[in-house]
Amino acid sequence: MVNLLFTISTAMGGLVILLEDFVIHPNHRGQGYGSMLVDYVADFAKKKDFKRITLLADKLGSDSQNFFKKEGFDYSHMTPMRRVID
Numbered sequence: 541m542v543n544l545l546f547t548i549s550t551a552m553g554g555l556v557i558l559l560e561d562f563v564i565h566p567n568h569r570g571q572g573y574g575s576m577l578v579d580y581v582a583d584f585a586k587k588k589d590f591k592r593i594t595l596l597a598d599k600l601g602s603d604s605q606n607f608f609k610k611e612g613f614d615y616s617h618m619t620p621m622r623r624v625i626d
Contacts, residue, residue, distance in 0.1 A: 541562075541564075542560075542561065542563075542577055543561040543562075544559060544584075545558040545560060546558075546590075549592065552592050554591045555588070555590045555591060556593070556594065557581070559581060559594065559595040560595070562577070564577070574611075575611060578608075578611045582612075593613075594616070595613065596620055
């Protein structure tokens with residue numbers, strides 16, 4: 541499962557995707573489903589002329605970081621920040 545958020549980036553000059561909640565059930569990991577899902581998202585982005593796909597990977601999840609690096613993602617110079625509303 542994957543959740544895609546669409547927005548406009550003034551820096552990129554067009555539409556961009558924020559990729560969130562990328563989940564492969566533990567029983568199905570290592571079988572190529574994650575790669576197929578990333579390929580599908582990338583193909584969708586290309587067909588719809590999105591300029592960039594951005595994702596956040598948990599620092600504690602080195603396996604997921606390694607997976608996304610293998611799939612062509614690289615580290616950004618941006619630092620994520622958040623404000624939790626309570």
